[in-house]
Amino acid sequence: MARYLLHRLALGIVVLFGLMVATFLIVHLVPGDPIRQALGGRASPDQVAAIRHNVGLDDPLPVQFWDYLKNALSGNFGTSFVQNASVGELVGHRIAPSAILIGYGMFVAIAIGVPLAILAAVRPNGVTDHSVRLVATLSFAMPLFWLGLVLALVFGLKLGWFPVSGYESGVGGVMRTLTLPAFTLGLALTVVVVRVLRSSLLEVLQTDYIDAARARGFSERRIVGKHALRNAVMPTITILAINVGFLIGNTVVVEAIFRIPGLGSLLVEGVQRSDYQLVQGLVLLAGATVVLASLFADLLQAFIDPRVRLAGR
Amino acid sequence: MRKVAAIALAAMMLTACGGGSSGGGSGASGGAKVSLSKSLDGASKAPACQTSPVTGGTLVYARQQTTENLDTLKLVNGNGDIFASNLLFQGLTRPDPKGTPTVQPAIAEKWEVSSDGKTYTFHIRPGIKFSDGSPITADDVKFSLDRFGNPKINQTLAAVAVGYDSTKVIDDSTVEVKLQFPVASFLYNISIFPGFIVPKKPLEAQGDAFWKKPIGSGPFVLKELERGSHITFARNPNYWDEGKPYLDEVRFDFATDSNSRLLSLQGGQAQIADGIPFSQVNSLKSSKDLTLQTAKVPYFVGLWLNHKRAPLADLQVRQAMQYALDRNEINRAIFRGVGTIPNSQLMALKYDAPASQIKPYALDMAKAKQLLGQSKFAKGFDISLGYPAGYDYYKQLGLYLQNAWGQLGIKVKLNELDQASLSDRFYKGDYDMVFPYSQFTSDLPVPDEYAQFVAEPKSGLNGFFSFWKDDAITQQVRKFVATTDDSARAQQWPEIQRAINEQSPFINIMDLPFINAHANNVCGTDVDALGSDHLEDAWIAKG
Numbered sequence: 001m002a003r004y005l006l007h008r009l010a011l012g013i014v015v016l017f018g019l020m021v022a023t024f025l026i027v028h029l030v031p032g033d034p035i036r037q038a039l040g041g042r043a044s045p046d047q048v049a050a051i052r053h054n055v056g057l058d059d060p061l062p063v064q065f066w067d068y069l070k071n072a073l074s075g076n077f078g079t080s081f082v083q084n085a086s087v088g089e090l091v092g093h094r095i096a097p098s099a100i101l102i103g104y105g106m107f108v109a110i111a112i113g114v115p116l117a118i119l120a121a122v123r124p125n126g127v128t129d130h131s132v133r134l135v136a137t138l139s140f141a142m143p144l145f146w147l148g149l150v151l152a153l154v155f156g157l158k159l160g161w162f163p164v165s166g167y168e169s170g171v172g173g174v175m176r177t178l179t180l181p182a183f184t185l186g187l188a189l190t191v192v193v194v195r196v197l198r199s200s201l202l203e204v205l206q207t208d209y210i211d212a213a214r215a216r217g218f219s220e221r222r223i224v225g226k227h228a229l230r231n232a233v234m235p236t237i238t239i240l241a242i243n244v245g246f247l248i249g250n251t252v253v254v255e256a257i258f259r260i261p262g263l264g265s266l267l268v269e270g271v272q273r274s275d276y277q278l279v280q281g282l283v284l285l286a287g288a289t290v291v292l293a294s295l296f297a298d299l300l301q302a303f304i305d306p307r308v309r310l311a312g313r
Numbered sequence: 314m315r316k317v318a319a320i321a322l323a324a325m326m327l328t329a330c331g332g333g334s335s336g337g338g339s340g341a342s343g344g345a346k347v348s349l350s351k352s353l354d355g356a357s358k359a360p361a362c363q364t365s366p367v368t369g370g371t372l373v374y375a376r377q378q379t380t381e382n383l384d385t386l387k388l389v390n391g392n393g394d395i396f397a398s399n400l401l402f403q404g405l406t407r408p409d410p411k412g413t414p415t416v417q418p419a420i421a422e423k424w425e426v427s428s429d430g431k432t433y434t435f436h437i438r439p440g441i442k443f444s445d446g447s448p449i450t451a452d453d454v455k456f457s458l459d460r461f462g463n464p465k466i467n468q469t470l471a472a473v474a475v476g477y478d479s480t481k482v483i484d485d486s487t488v489e490v491k492l493q494f495p496v497a498s499f500l501y502n503i504s505i506f507p508g509f510i511v512p513k514k515p516l517e518a519q520g521d522a523f524w525k526k527p528i529g530s531g532p533f534v535l536k537e538l539e540r541g542s543h544i545t546f547a548r549n550p551n552y553w554d555e556g557k558p559y560l561d562e563v564r565f566d567f568a569t570d571s572n573s574r575l576l577s578l579q580g581g582q583a584q585i586a587d588g589i590p591f592s593q594v595n596s597l598k599s600s601k602d603l604t605l606q607t608a609k610v611p612y613f614v615g616l617w618l619n620h621k622r623a624p625l626a627d628l629q630v631r632q633a634m635q636y637a638l639d640r641n642e643i644n645r646a647i648f649r650g651v652g653t654i655p656n657s658q659l660m661a662l663k664y665d666a667p668a669s670q671i672k673p674y675a676l677d678m679a680k681a682k683q684l685l686g687q688s689k690f691a692k693g694f695d696i697s698l699g700y701p702a703g704y705d706y707y708k709q710l711g712l713y714l715q716n717a718w719g720q721l722g723i724k725v726k727l728n729e730l731d732q733a734s735l736s737d738r739f740y741k742g743d744y745d746m747v748f749p750y751s752q753f754t755s756d757l758p759v760p761d762e763y764a765q766f767v768a769e770p771k772s773g774l775n776g777f778f779s780f781w782k783d784d785a786i787t788q789q790v791r792k793f794v795a796t797t798d799d800s801a802r803a804q805q806w807p808e809i810q811r812a813i814n815e816q817s818p819f820i821n822i823m824d825l826p827f828i829n830a831h832a833n834n835v836c837g838t839d840v841d842a843l844g845s846d847h848l849e850d851a852w853i854a855k856g
Contacts, residue, residue, distance in 0.1 A: 032733030036740050038389035041749070042472055042756075042766070044773045047464060082389055083381045083540070084521075094541055149572060157580050164580040165573050166566065167542060256570045259577075261541030265569070269379070269541075274733045 032274035078277035098262030108186025113193025241297030361854035362836035377588030402509035402529035414758035430495030532849035585831035664806035693722025
């Protein structure tokens with residue numbers, strides 16, 4: 001198991017290094033000069049050149065990359081010229097809303113998706129099964145910005161249960177301000193949970209050991225809840241881990257609709273202004289999160305299923 | 314209220330999904346504008362605002378642009394930074410908060426100008442204090458103006474410090490400012506952010522940290538800046554204009570998404586919102602709970618032409634392109650009647666002559682065809698048009714221009730680009746035609762800034778990246794910016810305006826206002842001639 005983990009960890013580091021190279025190249029090769037863009041047309045060419053020199057943008061690319069790598073390894077992700085603050089400080093200020101939003105969205109997807117999947121799998125091709133799949137697919141097919149606006153309109157403006165936008169910290173504040181965004185994010189993922197879990201549950205429910213359990217007279221609830229679910233849940237965990245990337249991407253849209261001061265909106269600001277340091281830092285952070293999530297999923301599987309643990313030996 | 318909100322939202326969704334509906338059947342061209350400016354008058358005459366102002370309350374303002382940075386010499390986030398700093402700081406002079414294109418005394422109570430226009434003596438307002446209670450002295454003024462005049466420190470807008478030489482402290486409350494040569498717009502130049510006066514001692518002691526908790530002399534002080542979320546201002550108890558501001562607190566909620574701004578306003582989370590999209594103007598005009606407010610500012614839809622491209626360097630071609638445009642139709646269909654048809658190819662500026670004196674280009678297809686026929690490009694040509702992504706009206710405008718100029722045989726290829734790539738190509742001169750900014754505005758209400766940007770080769774900006782050059786106009790502009798006599802300037806500028814209008818080095822499609830919407834009981838929300846809120850006269854009526 002330890003060897004397996006080490007292997008995965010090493011792979012993760014290689015992935016992250018590749019990501020650093022790729023983002024560095026993309027932000028530097030895509031047209032757009034952060035200094036000229038920040039100063040606008042009004043600054044003279046001399047002034048632009050002077051500031052480019054001050055922040056090291058006139059160094060050759062390999063030198064700039066080496067500096068970036070060196071600093072990143074010591075935890076320094078540079079300074080955003082545009083925002084006049086260090087990337088670490090900017091990210092630190094805005095990581096909490098995004099992290100909570102993604103966690104809450106994941107929770108919504110599981111809390112809604114798992115019971116629905118079970119309902120659907122217990123009576124395959126029944127009315128419940130079809131309607132569950134239909135509703136879940138519909139919520140997946142709706143564009144996020146539209147779903148978000150509808151939720152804000154109905155539960156924010158009409159019913160007044162939640163504020164239409166904004167962010168407050170603290171448990172009460174998070175419940176008030178992040179519930180609608182989390183549902184917007186989570187509903188889109190629910191269909192993934194429903195579809196994957198339903199089909200693997202169906203498969204497991206037809207295996208011999210479930211027949212054996214039935215023959216021993218266990219209740220259906222115990223058979224599905226304990227025996228079948230434990231085996232069927234593996235693919236769902238993998239899929240959810242993969243979808244962390246999907247959630248991170250979607251926070252960009254959801255944060256804009258609900259005015260949440262998170263990393264998604266920070267990334268948009270960075271990209272629009274060619275803020276190299278900021279974009280590099282944020283993409284690396286998102287990459288690291290995805291790598292860690294899949295590592296965590298592997299660990300969780302090993303914990304749930306001894307076969308995974310043993311196979312790794 | 315709810316019904317209106319629902320209709321507005323439905324409209325929003327339609328535009329969001331369909332990438333913008335074309336504005337068929339909405340509002341008549343001229344009439345809509347008149348009735349709109351009347352509804353602006355109605356703003357201050359709203360029944361709730363009839364009584365005398367009351368003190369207190371918090372105003373929440375949903376803002377299109379975020380504030381990142383308050384260092385007045387490093388404001389790089391456009392109006393998001395500038396408008397916030399306008400509440401915190403002031404210069405010796407200030408733009409009239411009520412909106413006329415004039416400057417008023419602020420930190421300086423009065424001043425004298427020498428007859429050669431090169432020496433200004435400013436008298437600091439007696440007893441005036443910074444927000445921390447310390448007096449504003451001549452030393453603070455000299456310190457601030459020397460920073461303003463130093464291009465190494467004044468990074469964002471060094472152009473307004475042109476001609477600054479030095480400041481001499483005469484006594485505690487008097488300074489003498491020397492210029493290298495007469496600068497006609499000097500009092501305007503020091504009225505905006507690079508000219509703001511800051512306290513010498515704390516800034517020297519704290520360095521960059523000063524700007525996290527800055528001290529100024531504006532009507533408000535900074536309470537909190539939460540990047541990406543909001544900025545909160547509290548009343549400055551030491552503000553020189555006694556009794557003002559009326560509000561205890563102002564909060565700018567950053568809401569870059571226009572739907573989100575409108576929802577905040579309609580849900581009552583915000584009482585005022587800026588950047589109202591054109592597609593929402595009509596539904597908001599009919600709202601009983603909200604007042605639409607338009608402000609005439611130097612903001613235009615400027616189409617920039619690259620004079621390195623042979624057809625665009627041809628005067629007859631440019632004039633033909635002007636005559637092929639039906640600006641009444643553009644205003645009606647795309648800008649919902651809020652625009653003004655321009656008779657200047659720059660944004661609307663002080664000293665502009667009225668339309669009776671300098672005629673706008675009117676639709677005349679026969680003349681357009683004739684002009685193009687006389688040029689070297691009689692058979693037409695292929696040309697590309699770049700515009701910023703994410704704005705439905707630029708997309709609609711692009712399609713309109715493609716069609717209008719297509720009738721002349723000019724094949725326009727549309728090129729929707731993200732702002733970063735668009736700016737990059739613009740500044741490198743790697744474009745044919747471009748709408749370079751999502752919002753193209755002047756920093757000053759007077760023409761001096763943009764006249765020099767486009768016509769002064771010494772600015773190093775190559776005709777503001779158009780590569781246009783006209784020696785006669787350059788001479789006229791040089792004379793204009795050095796003339797300190799206001800009535801002489803008022804005579805000179807229309808001649809320049811006329812010459813640029815005839816030359817059409819770039820094409821002003823439409824002059825636009827800034828559009829706000831606010832709850833009916835929010836009073837005194839005038840903006841200055843640059844569209845910035847000062848909010849010292851704003852108050853919230855009861856009931």
